[in-house]
Amino acid sequence: MTGHFFDMPELPAIPVRGADRTFPVRRIFCVGRNYAAHAAEMGHEVDREAPFYFTKSPFALAHSGATIPYPPGTGNFHHEMELALAIGKPVFRAGPEEAARAIFGYACALDMTRRDLQQAERVKQRPWDLGKDAENSAVVAPITRAAEFGAVGDQRIHLEVNGRTRQDATLAEMIWKVDEIISHLSGFYHLAPGDVIMTGTPAGVGPVVAGDRITGGIDGLDDIALTIGEPE
Structure with a gap:
């Protein structure tokens, strides 16, 4: 074997505050229904036995400040504001204390969702991939960096669309805390540097359309912004 039939793109990467190097993204895990009020607004009760997950491709990554096209195949494209964890050390079958030490840093994130496709697949008891693992989602x-941010506590998490607040909560409302999430997930995967975990969204999710501008923030982190462009 001497090579590939075609060139592959480099792994997507996320900037790091105050650094001239970036964080390459290996995998993206997402926690579902991690805020009770959001679970309720989606018509579900919270599963308090264990967190559950879905995944996104690393190539679904988009940077804050981008303009993305309204995605194909949907008429109900939703925003979900989240805290993202960046893993910086290998961790496998770890307890909460060891899991917490694996955190490289934190970031604001948006889990953009084709809600109509997600709901249609859920009714048929099928995977959510079409709804969740979309390009630029x-x-x-x-x-x-974790040391600069400090402990995750009651920091405010919020999101606005065209300047109007839609989501407003605190990180203290998360059902599964960050160390618990990493500890649990490490029982199923060899987590490693480059893995990203999006920790769920508070209540207030809703649709956006072409021309909308999304802004959001978490106390102590760089804000996030996204503009929805016309469909391609």
Whole structure:
């Protein structure tokens, strides 16, 4: 074997606050229904036995400040504001304390969702891939290193569309805390540097259309912004 039939793109990467190097993205895991009020607005009760997950391709990554086209195949494209964790050390079958030490940093993130496709597949008890793993659906702001951010507590998390607040909560409302999420997920995967975990969204998710501008933030992290362009 001497090579590939075609060239592959480099792994997508996320900027890091105050650094001239970037964080290459290996995998993206997402936690579902991690805020009770959001679960309720989607018509579900929270599963308090264990967190559950879905995934996105690393190539779903888009950077804060981007303009992305309204995606194909949907008429109900939703925003979901989230805290993202960036893993910086290998971790496997770890307890919460060891899991917490694997965190490289934190970032604001948007889990953009084709809600109509997600719901249609859910009714048929099929995977959510068409609804969740869309191109440009994992929008991440620059990462702040864990030591600079400090402990995850009651920091405000919020999102606005065209300047009007839609989501407003605190990280203290997360059902599964960051160390618990990493510990649990490490029982199923060899987590490693480059893995990103999006930790769920608070209540207030809703649709956006072409021309809308999304802004959001979490206290202590770089803000996030996204503009929805016309469909391609």
